[in-house]
Amino acid sequence: MRRDDLLRLNMSNLQEDGFQITPGKTEDTTGKMLIHLGNDKLRGYVAMAEAVRPVSISPWLFCNRRGECYFRE
Numbered sequence: 001m002r003r004d005d006l007l008r009l010n011m012s013n014l015q016e017d018g019f020q021i022t023p024g025k026t027e028d029t030t031g032k033m034l035i036h037l038g039n040d041k042l043r044g045y046v047a048m049a050e051a052v053r054p055v056s057i058s059p060w061l062f063c064n065r066r067g068e069c070y071f072r073e
Contacts, residue, residue, distance in 0.1 A: 001036070007071040009061045014046065 005023050013019045018038040038046070049061050058067030 001034075004071050007060075007062050008069060010059050011061055012059065014061070018042070019046075 001021070002023065002025070005021055008024070009019065009021060013021055016038075018036045020033055020035050022033045036042075046061070053061070053063060054065045055063055055067030060067070060069045062070055064070060
């Protein structure tokens with residue numbers, strides 16, 4: 001997974017068994033969606049990221065203090 005794809009990870013992409021994401025490189029070509037199955041270590045990292053989110057209403061898992069995505073298109 002590329003850094004840009006990770007920074008654009010949306011809370012709606014998170015599932016109990018992992019997360020779904022469409023890589024930026026394939027978004028306009030094939031639109032292929034990848035499903036990353038979660039393990040205990042990954043679930044722990046996601047839980048830490050959720051706990052420190054400064055804005056609970058933001059759709060992004062990784063957001064700044066104003067709830068904006070770190071990735072700029």
